[in-house]
Structures are given as C-alpha cells and as structure tokens.
Amino acid sequence: MLPTELLMFKVRAGLVTPRRLKVTPANVALAGQVIATFEDNVGKRRADLDEDLRALEAGRADFKVLRGLAHLLTNGSSTFGTGGDVPxxxxxxxxxxxxxxxxxxxxxxxxxxxxxxxxxxxxxxxxxxxxxxxxxADLPDQQRLEAFEPPSPEDLLRRFDLAQAQGMLYRAYSLVITARRNEPARYKQLLQYTKFFGLMLTVEGDATFGFTLTMDGPTSLFGGTTRYGLAMAKFLPALLHATRWDLTASLKPRRDLSWTGKAEAEWLFELTSEDGYVSHYREPDEHDSALESGFAGRFAKVDTPWVLEREVDLVPVPGSVIVPDFRLVHPDGRSVLVEIVGYWRPEYLRKKFDLLRKSGRTDVIVCVSERLNLERAGVDPSDFGERLIWFKGVLPPRDVLALAERLSGGPAPQGADRP
Known part of the structure; x- marks a missing residue:
C-alpha cells in the first residue's frame, strides 16, 4: 500500500474520491520509465536507485505519482540485500x-x-x-537491488489505482458491503480474509437477494490510531474477487487539511464492483477440496431439476458466520444447504459441528466421511438426525438429492447412486 503522504484525493460535500490514473500513452510511458529505472539499477545500491529516481522526478508537477509508482515497485517487485558471504x-x-x-x-x-x-x-x-x-552494507541506502520482477506498465498503473483506493480506508471505522448474488460466489474467501485481518463482522440478508456485511468496531478501542482502517484497506483486494457488490466506508476526516473548508463530522468513501479496480491477491480456487470438486463433477452428470450452487449462502451464527459448501435449488423455489465434512483435524471438527448446531438451521444436509474419527475428536453428530449422510470415499449425489426432497417436502427421486 502507499504511505499517507503519497495519497491523492479530493473531498466534495463529504464524499472522498481517490486519484486514478487512466491507461493513456503518457501514463504508460511514465510507468515504463519508472520500471526501466529499477531494471537499470539491479545489482546497484539503493542510494543509486534513489538518486536516479530523484533525477527522473526533477521538475515534474506530478512527482507524487512517480513516487507512488516507485514505492509500489520497491515494496512489491524488488528484493534488496546486503550481498557478500560475511554479515x-x-x-x-x-x-x-x-x-x-x-x-x-x-x-x-x-x-x-x-x-x-x-x-x-x-x-x-x-x-x-x-x-x-x-x-x-546492511544500512537501507547501502543495500543492493538483488532482484527485480517488473510488472507491465499497465499493471503498475492498475496497482497504483488500487493502492489509492486502499489508502482511503486508512481512516475508516465502519465498512458496509452489500454483496449481491454472486456467480461464482466468493463469500468464503471474503470471510477468511475478515478473520485473517481481525475485522468484526455482522451479516444480514439471504442468498436470493444478497447480503449486507457490516465491519466495524468501537473506535474507543483503537483511540486515535488507524489500525482498524489499515485492516480494512488490506481486506479490499479480497473483495474485488466477488462479482457484484457495493461498498460504503465511514471515515474520520483529516483535520490537517485546511483547504477542505468547513469541517465535516465524517467522510464517506463509496466503491462498487463496476469501478474497474483489479486485485493483486490470488484468485480463490473454485473448490476447497477434492471431495467438493468430485461431488460437483458427479452431480453435473445426474439428470435432475435441482441446481447445485457453490457457496452462495451465508449463515449467521452468534459470534461467527458459516458458508455451507453448496446450495441445492429446485425450480419450484425449494432449497437446502449442503455441508461436506471430510477434514480430520479434531479442533476443526469440533468447531465445524459446534457452528452448525449454533446456526439453528434445519435445512442443512451434513455429509460426513466414515473415515473421520469423530469419537477421538469428541464430536457426536447424532443430534443432526435425518439430516446426516454418512459416505465412504465419494459422496453419491442421489443420496443427497433424496434427502433434499424429504427435507423440502417433495417426493424422493427414483434410483440410488453407487460410488
């Protein structure tokens, strides 16, 4: 991300808009010049690189743009070291x-x-x-640029735009995301990142019309720091992998900006999936495990009106949220959720079944591998009653469909699956 002094934005009526760089010939040429400067300095000291960058920005009115591009290359594409065999x-x-x-x-x-x-x-x-x-040689300006992995000029410009948007969230104390129905859904990755960055989350809504995810926390816990806002900024690239969403962030105004005129109580920063930002985080895999991908592949070969959807439902649980692996939807409007439990670690099993119980949902089919040692993990799934399916090796889709029909009040399908 960018340091505060390299953020560029304007504020109008309390709405914050970050600086963006269009992919124009002039901007592509500038990004190319900065990249070439780094390439020319491979093997040289950081002080030499800094000197060349200062020469490149001399007399330029857009020197902050150049510094921002250089900062991203320094921290994202460059490897510095002391060199030599002796510390x-x-x-x-x-x-x-x-x-x-x-x-x-x-x-x-x-x-x-x-x-x-x-x-x-x-x-x-x-x-x-x-x-x-x-x-x-271990002083920062004496370290040498040992390796440099150059992005394309266009990718660097896109990374600059995202870094400016992330910077708007440094002073955020509340983040509200409306995640509309996503195909393919990315909800599970979003939740993983909220936990990873320590964001507190509440969820409202449903899979048909979308969810509202609110991330906030008592600002008194953080005082005058921007720690929580930084966590939200780091989360933003993960959100970009979701396909349809809107974001509204509430920010603490910058009191040191006298040119903004009348002091506002808060600023707002708004973003949508249509704004064209590009994430540099790895795109999530379609399936978390071979069990899930295998089940989806076998289901696709079954002649059934039921439609299998991947991770499109968020189930609120007191103090947490769970994302069932699949949702089965019938054309007549009936639906059930499917959770496949095949991971063996005891703490994972205990947490998984505890969350399923706390959810209070009776429309979740729980599929459990017979290979799991649930007794050793201290887990008793018997209270899930008829919603439980045991399977060996592979999970038969028709067994799941038969239970889906019973749970949703429809007729049981004919035939039985064989692994």
Whole structure:
C-alpha cells in the first residue's frame, strides 16, 4: 500500500474520491520509465536507485505519482540485500576491534582493512575493498537491488489505482458491503480474509437477494490510531474477487487539511464492483477440496431439476458466520444447504459441528466421511438426525438429492447412486 503522504484525493460535500490514473500513452510511458529505472539499477545500491529516481522526478508537477509508482515497485517487485558471504555486523566487529590497537591514520586504515579481510576470508578470498564495502552494507541506502520482477506498465498503473483506493480506508471505522448474488460466489474467501485481518463482522440478508456485511468496531478501542482502517484497506483486494457488490466506508476526516473548508463530522468513501479496480491477491480456487470438486463433477452428470450452487449462502451464527459448501435449488423455489465434512483435524471438527448446531438451521444436509474419527475428536453428530449422510470415499449425489426432497417436502427421486 502507499504511505499517507503519497495519497491523492479530493473531498466534495463529504464524499472522498481517490486519484486514478487512466491507461493513456503518457501514463504508460511514465510507468515504463519508472520500471526501466529499477531494471537499470539491479545489482546497484539503493542510494543509486534513489538518486536516479530523484533525477527522473526533477521538475515534474506530478512527482507524487512517480513516487507512488516507485514505492509500489520497491515494496512489491524488488528484493534488496546486503550481498557478500560475511554479515556486515561481523565485519564491523572485526574492524572496530583491530582499530582499538592504535591511533587512527589513513595509512593504518588500509592495514586494518587488509587484516580484517584476511581474518574474515571464508569461501572466497576477501580484499580490503570488499571489507570497506561490506562495513555498512546492511544500512537501507547501502543495500543492493538483488532482484527485480517488473510488472507491465499497465499493471503498475492498475496497482497504483488500487493502492489509492486502499489508502482511503486508512481512516475508516465502519465498512458496509452489500454483496449481491454472486456467480461464482466468493463469500468464503471474503470471510477468511475478515478473520485473517481481525475485522468484526455482522451479516444480514439471504442468498436470493444478497447480503449486507457490516465491519466495524468501537473506535474507543483503537483511540486515535488507524489500525482498524489499515485492516480494512488490506481486506479490499479480497473483495474485488466477488462479482457484484457495493461498498460504503465511514471515515474520520483529516483535520490537517485546511483547504477542505468547513469541517465535516465524517467522510464517506463509496466503491462498487463496476469501478474497474483489479486485485493483486490470488484468485480463490473454485473448490476447497477434492471431495467438493468430485461431488460437483458427479452431480453435473445426474439428470435432475435441482441446481447445485457453490457457496452462495451465508449463515449467521452468534459470534461467527458459516458458508455451507453448496446450495441445492429446485425450480419450484425449494432449497437446502449442503455441508461436506471430510477434514480430520479434531479442533476443526469440533468447531465445524459446534457452528452448525449454533446456526439453528434445519435445512442443512451434513455429509460426513466414515473415515473421520469423530469419537477421538469428541464430536457426536447424532443430534443432526435425518439430516446426516454418512459416505465412504465419494459422496453419491442421489443420496443427497433424496434427502433434499424429504427435507423440502417433495417426493424422493427414483434410483440410488453407487460410488
């Protein structure tokens, strides 16, 4: 992300709009120049890179754009290191120890470096010049650009736009997302990221019309810090993988911006899935496990009016949320949820069944592998009654369909599946 001093935005009537860079020939050329500067400095010191970047921005009115692009490349595409086989701290310790034996002089400096080189030689001989270079090689401006993975100029411009949008959330204390029906759904990944970044979440709505996800927390817990806003900013790239959504964030105004005129009580930042931002987070896999992908593949071969949907329902649970693996929908409006439990870790099993019980939902089919040692995990699934399906190896779709018909009040399908 970008530091606060490199954020560019305007505020009108309390609505914040971040700076965006269009993919124009001029902007592509600028991004290409910055990328080329990094490529030319591979193997050189960071101080040399910084000097070249300063020369590139000299006299430019858009120097903050250039600095923002360089910041993203420095922190996202570059690997800096001290180089050499000997840690700089060990070099300093040896040189300073030798320097204690007499008064300093230019001639004696050379002798000390040569003595240190002889003492520190390991896999390859060291020269006095090597020791001099390694002496402070771990300081930030002396580290060398060891590797650089250049993005395309267009990708760098898109990354800049997203970083500016993320920066708008630094001062956020509430984030409301309306996640409309998604195909394919990405709800599970969104929930994983909310937990990963420590965001507190409440959920309202249903799979047919969409969900409202509210992420907020008592600002008194965070005082004047932007810690919670930073977590929301890190979450934003995950949201971009969902296909249809709207976002509204409530922000604490920047009091240091006197040019904004009358001080507002809060600012608002609004974003939608139609705004064209691109995520740099890895796109989630369609299925979490071979069990789920195998079940979906076998279901596709079954002649049935039921439609299998992937992770389109969020089930609120006190203190948490669960996302069933599948939703079965019949053309007449009936629907049931399907949860496949095939993971064996005891703590996972205990948590999974505990959340299923807390949900209070009676329309969830729970499919459990007979390979699981539930007794060892201290789990008793018997209270799920007829909603429970045991399976060996693979989960037969017709067994699930038969139970779906019974739970939803329809007739049982003819025939039986065979693994």
């Amino acid at each position: 700089p701290a060990a070099v300093r310790a040896r040189v300073f120890a030798l320097a204690q034996s007499g008064p300093p002089s230019r001639h004696r400096r050379g002798q000390i470096l040569e003595q240190a080189a002889a003492a520190l030689t390991r896999e390859r001989p060291l020269a006095a010049a090597d020791v001099a270079e390694l002496l402070y």
